[in-house]
Amino acid sequence: MQYSEIMVRYGELSTKGKNRRNFIDRLAFNVRKSLHQFPNLVVKAHRDRMHLQLHGEDSTAVMTSLKKVFGIQNFSPSIRIERDIEAVKEAALTMVKEQFFEGMTFKINTRRSDHEFIYDTNEINDLLGGYILKNVPGIKVKMKHPDLCLRVEVRVNGIFLSSQTINGAGGLPVGTAGKGMMMLSGGIDSPVAAYLAMKRGVEIEMVHFFSPPYTSEQALNKAKELTAKIAPYVGHIKFIEVPFTEIQETVKHDVPSGYLMTVQRRFMLRLAVLLAAKRNGLAIFNGESLGQVASQTLESMVAINDVTALPVLRPVVSLDKNEIIKIAQEIGTFDLSIKPFEDCCTIFAPPAPKTKPRLDKAQEYEARLDIDGLIERAMAGIKISEIKSGETFLNQQEDEFAELL
Amino acid sequence: MIYLDNSATTKVAPEVLETYTKVSQKIWGNPSSLHDLGENAYNLLEQSRQQVANLLGVRTEEIFFTSGGTEGDNWVIKGTAIEKMNYGKHLITSSVEHPAVLNTMAQLEKLGFEVTYLPVDKHGRVAAADLKKAIRPDTILVSIMAVNNEIGAVQPLDEIAAILQNYPKIHFHVDAVQGIGKGIQPLIMNKRVDFVTFSGHKFHAPRGIGFIFKKHGRKLAPLMNGGGQEKNLRSGTENLPAIAAMAKALRLLLDSEEIKVQKQLEIKQFIYQHISQFPKVTLFSEMNSQFAPHILCFTIDGVRGETIVHAFEDQDIYLSTTSACSSKKHEVSGTLRAMAIPERIATSAVRVSLDENNTLVEAEKFIKVFDQLYSRFEKINS
Numbered sequence: 001m002q003y004s005e006i007m008v009r010y011g012e013l014s015t016k017g018k019n020r021r022n023f024i025d026r027l028a029f030n031v032r033k034s035l036h037q038f039p040n041l042v043v044k045a046h047r048d049r050m051h052l053q054l055h056g057e058d059s060t061a062v063m064t065s066l067k068k069v070f071g072i073q074n075f076s077p078s079i080r081i082e083r084d085i086e087a088v089k090e091a092a093l094t095m096v097k098e099q100f101f102e103g104m105t106f107k108i109n110t111r112r113s114d115h116e117f118i119y120d121t122n123e124i125n126d127l128l129g130g131y132i133l134k135n136v137p138g139i140k141v142k143m144k145h146p147d148l149c150l151r152v153e154v155r156v157n158g159i160f161l162s163s164q165t166i167n168g169a170g171g172l173p174v175g176t177a178g179k180g181m182m183m184l185s186g187g188i189d190s191p192v193a194a195y196l197a198m199k200r201g202v203e204i205e206m207v208h209f210f211s212p213p214y215t216s217e218q219a220l221n222k223a224k225e226l227t228a229k230i231a232p233y234v235g236h237i238k239f240i241e242v243p244f245t246e247i248q249e250t251v252k253h254d255v256p257s258g259y260l261m262t263v264q265r266r267f268m269l270r271l272a273v274l275l276a277a278k279r280n281g282l283a284i285f286n287g288e289s290l291g292q293v294a295s296q297t298l299e300s301m302v303a304i305n306d307v308t309a310l311p312v313l314r315p316v317v318s319l320d321k322n323e324i325i326k327i328a329q330e331i332g333t334f335d336l337s338i339k340p341f342e343d344c345c346t347i348f349a350p351p352a353p354k355t356k357p358r359l360d361k362a363q364e365y366e367a368r369l370d371i372d373g374l375i376e377r378a379m380a381g382i383k384i385s386e387i388k389s390g391e392t393f394l395n396q397q398e399d400e401f402a403e404l405l
Numbered sequence: 406m407i408y409l410d411n412s413a414t415t416k417v418a419p420e421v422l423e424t425y426t427k428v429s430q431k432i433w434g435n436p437s438s439l440h441d442l443g444e445n446a447y448n449l450l451e452q453s454r455q456q457v458a459n460l461l462g463v464r465t466e467e468i469f470f471t472s473g474g475t476e477g478d479n480w481v482i483k484g485t486a487i488e489k490m491n492y493g494k495h496l497i498t499s500s501v502e503h504p505a506v507l508n509t510m511a512q513l514e515k516l517g518f519e520v521t522y523l524p525v526d527k528h529g530r531v532a533a534a535d536l537k538k539a540i541r542p543d544t545i546l547v548s549i550m551a552v553n554n555e556i557g558a559v560q561p562l563d564e565i566a567a568i569l570q571n572y573p574k575i576h577f578h579v580d581a582v583q584g585i586g587k588g589i590q591p592l593i594m595n596k597r598v599d600f601v602t603f604s605g606h607k608f609h610a611p612r613g614i615g616f617i618f619k620k621h622g623r624k625l626a627p628l629m630n631g632g633g634q635e636k637n638l639r640s641g642t643e644n645l646p647a648i649a650a651m652a653k654a655l656r657l658l659l660d661s662e663e664i665k666v667q668k669q670l671e672i673k674q675f676i677y678q679h680i681s682q683f684p685k686v687t688l689f690s691e692m693n694s695q696f697a698p699h700i701l702c703f704t705i706d707g708v709r710g711e712t713i714v715h716a717f718e719d720q721d722i723y724l725s726t727t728s729a730c731s732s733k734k735h736e737v738s739g740t741l742r743a744m745a746i747p748e749r750i751a752t753s754a755v756r757v758s759l760d761e762n763n764t765l766v767e768a769e770k771f772i773k774v775f776d777q778l779y780s781r782f783e784k785i786n787s
Contacts, residue, residue, distance in 0.1 A: 218444060335466070395448035404424045404449070405456050405652045 001098055003059040003077035005160065006066065008050040011073040011170050019176075024050075027071045027173040033235035034069050038062055063166065068232045070199050071176075072168030076151070080158040085119065088159050089131045092150060095163050096132050096139070105142035106132065110152040117154045124152060172201030174234045179203045180283040180313070181240075181276045183268065186223045186343045189287030189316055191333040192324050195230050196315035197285045205279060206237060206387075207272050209244040214348070219341040221393035224385075229333045231389035242271055243381040247374050248348055255365045257350040262357040263366050264348070265304045270371075271378055273308040283311040289324065290317050299356040306359055339394075407722045407767045411607075412554055412583055412700060412758035418609040418654060425611060425650040436643050437632065446645055453645075453652035457616060460659050461594055464621055469635050470648050473615035474582040474604030478505035478548075480628050480639070481578045481600040481617060485546045486513050487626035489576070493543030494518045499531045499560070500743040501553050506580060507739070510548075523549075525743050528695060529558035537568050546576045551584030551593045555727040555740040555756060556689040557700025559589060566597035576600060576623065582607055582615075586658040586761075587697050588666035599623045605647065610654035614647035658761075665761035670698040672759055672768045677701060679772045683779055687750060689741065699760060702727065704753035708782045713755045720774045724757050 010027070028045035031052070035041055040055040041062065054062060059077055066075060079095070081087050096106060110124040119127065128150070129141060153160040182194045182204040197204050208223045224239055231237050247267050255263050272284050288296045305312055316324050328334035392398055408416070417425075428449065434442030436450045451465070458465040471477045486496070498510055500522040510520045521539040523531045531549065540547075547569060549560050562579060569577050578600040581593045586608055593601060600623070605614040619625055619638075631640030673692070680686050685706040690696050705713060710726035717724055727738035741751040757771075 394444075395452060397445060397448065398452065401449050401452045401649075404427060404649055405453060405656065 001059075001079065001095065004054055004080040006052040006054065006059070006062065006075050006077050007162070008052065008066070008075040008168070009073045010049070011071050011168065012172060020047075023071070023173055023176050026176050027069070030071070030173050030175065030234065031066070031069055034065050034232065035062060036235070037065075065232070066168070067166070068169055069173075070169050070171035070201065070233060071173035073170065074165050074167050076162040076165050078151075078153075078160045078162035080160055083117065083154070083159055085124075085127060088152070088161065089128060091161055092128050092152075093132055093135055095150065095161060096136055096148065099148055099163065100136055100139065101147075102138060103140075104138075104148060105140045105146040106148040106150060107141060107143055107146045108132075108150050108152060110154070112154040114154050114156045124154070128152065169199070169233070171199035174198050174201055175203045177201030177203075178282045179205065179280055180285045181205055181207050181272045181279070181281045183272055183284065183286040184208050184223055184226065185287065186219055186226065186337065186341065187287065188321075188328050188334065188337040189289060189324055191226045191230055191287075191331070191337060192327045193285055193287040193315040195233065195327065195331050195333075197313070198230070198233050202283075202285070203234070204237065204285060205275075205281065206239045207242060207275055208239065209242050209268055209271075210343075211243075211245040211248050214245065214248070215342050218394065219343050221396075222336060222339055222341055223343075224387055224393040225391075226333055226336055227387045228389060228391040228393070229336065230331060231387055231391075236386050236388045239385050239387045240275060241383045241385075242275075242378055244268075244378065247378060250369060250374060252348050254368055258352065258354045259357060259362055259365050260348060260350045261353045262300065262303050262362045263369075265300075266307050266362065266366065267371075267374070267378075269304055269312070270307050270375055273310055274375065274379060275382070276310060281310075283313050284308070285313050285315065287316055288314045289319055289321070297355050299358075300354075303357045303359045303362045306363070336394075407763075407770060409722060409724045409757045409759065409763065409767075409771065411760040411763075412756065413725055414606050414612070415609045415760060417606075417611050417650075418657065420657070421609055421611075421650045421654045424653045425646045428649045429646040432645065432649075436645065437634065446643075449649055450643055450645055453649050456652045457655055460655055461590070461618065463594065463618055466636075467618055467621055469617050469619055469639055470643060471615045471617055471639060472613050472644070473606065474503070474580070474602055475505040476628075477582075477602030477604070477615050477617045478503065478578075478580055479509050481576075481602060481625065482506065482509045482546065482548060483513070483628055484625040485576045485578070485600075486516075486518060488624050489545040490518075492574070493541075493545045495521070495541050495544045496546045496548065497521045497523065497536065497539050497544060498548045499523045499525060499550065501525050501529055501531075501555075501558075501740040502548065502550050503554055503580060503582065504739075506548055506550070525558075525740075527744055528691065529553050529556050529689070529740055529744050530695065531560055531565075533561055533564035533568055536565055540568075540572060540575070544572070544575050546578060548578040548580065550580040550582075551589065552581075552587060552697040552700070553740055554583045554700075555738050555754075556702040556744075557583075557697040558690075558740075559584075559592070559695050559697055562592050562595055562598075566595040569597050578602070583697065583700070585655075586662055586665070587669075587699060588662060589697075590659075590662075594618070600625070605651040605654060608654050608658040610651035611647050614644055614651045616651070666698050668761060669759045669763065672763055672765055673698060673701050675765060675768045676757065676771060680775060685779075685783070689744070689746070689754065699758055701757040701759075702754055703757075704750050704755070705779060705782060706750065706753065708753055710753050710755045712782075713753075713778065716778050717774060722771060722774055724755055727754050727756050 024045050038057040041057050042053040044051045081091050108125045108128045110121045150163045180202045184190045184206045206227050210220045227237050227239050251263050434446040436447040454468050455465045458468045523535050576599050580602045582604045584593050599620045601618040603616050606612045627638045629640045634640050687704045689702040
């Protein structure tokens, strides 16, 4: 069924007091951005609800995109019918038939905002209910917890019918919780962490370290494509690539192998913090989960986190690997994440990294290096691009191939 | 030449062959190689898979490439048997399946599996009620073809799906080798189906390539073990030129499918109407929605099928005695035997099978030749 309007119910922002208007405006902005490919769509954000007028846009496609926008509790597609009771009857019947299954129960729930309409609420309930009972064999009426509740709203500009409530993505509108820098490797965890950060309203910018020739162009493209996979939740995401070869070579050369990983990570964090300072980021996000690998012990976090006072937030810190994989599959990043390209975390992985590195040792080894010089040169080489949802990077010949196919 | 044996195989389309050649010359790397040549091949492989999935309205990860229809049938049946043998050893199929299904079932019977072969009615169709009766607690697979390759009967997959809705653990396999592009895609890709077999050379792709649909979450043991290609379910270096060519052939096949189906129906109707006037002609294919638009099976009483095929061949018209696979074995058609057609009539059966390239002009020539042959054979036959 093609719907004419979608009513959106807000998520947690109902409780946000004075900031409420900001949240609603931001959500409307995000909705418009996510639905930009539907030019006829009109978004009207009111205090309690948002109304999307479709004006002929494909409701199924709109709803698919809408499901990804954070800050939406749920939404109901509705169809607008002329204020003619016969037409309403037919539309109601079509709607019920579309969802009918053996033994289904239903009720009609009418609200009138226009009290001039010739039938009152009870009369409408009776008329429609009777018509459906007569024309759908096997359907029963049930007032408490029916399988299907057909909502009828009589307004001045028409009668609106809806029967479905579809869950939204929940969370908070992206951008209402400030900006953070996301350290994106290319593995399974960091895209999930990015997704979870966005879910709590954070606008993220991806920071990716790459070390040619030790890491390939494909690894960089994989990180970009991962970014494109989670871009639909916000429209587009900034991607910052940081050259990391010199730092990795130097650390490998000058630092005892047990501390390679710790010192490398300290450099990464320093760079992310610098980028945050330049770009108004308020926090650093990463995909660390406690105990997964050597770098992800509390001792290790202490030794690495030491370089900054900014909050370093780890959205997947307490999730099991299987829980992370489940989310990665849901958001469509898993298959891409497991593509076997070396990234900056896997090259130069020491044979036996310290699982309990000591902060003082890390500082001591690091003091031998030209930290400022290394950082400065890395910062001088950064590249920033904007990645839109659905963009592809790994398959550079998509158009060429499309002609073959 | 008038080619009316499209259910046996089809001619590779020029634009499909062009893709095959280009890919084998330009994108010849092994998709598993790490370097650029391999990566490009991998990307083309996945883009082909995505195109096939989109055309069928399924998820990309639900498409697995095979060497063709026979492999697809073998894989789904034996793969299910291996995967689920600890849950049960009973399989259900129909008595009119392609030999790729029937002989695979027979092999499993020798290994201790039990198989129920559902009977068909005089229209060549299984009855959903028979299926319901045949289901046991240890049933692991129901395998039913979409379109019968000999007479074109469309099986009631929707009714079968409705019954199997109540048995969520049973694997439901559809052999759609003859069904794709014939206007019944919703029936084939029904809500309940778990596995579907497809074969490329039936729709103008090269030989030796096909694919199966495997519903997300369903488990199937591999038959080909090796380097882990196709998600470790079908090892062997991917036949990329053929895969890309098939993806293109499928797109071309399904492009304005309705119009093409209508065209084939008109030709079938035209021939049907003409030859049904002759008293010695028996038609096994019917003109209704329970039959595919492209297959017309008939006999001229008293004339062996082989004789008819060669007589038409002399006039440069190509048809076949029922299925191409059994036609050289001098066997009675399995489908007609299952329909309880007397052997004398069944040995006379021939099959006209159309595709979108056939024309009404060809059909007119066909009936002219038919008239001549009919009167000629009447002399020796009366």
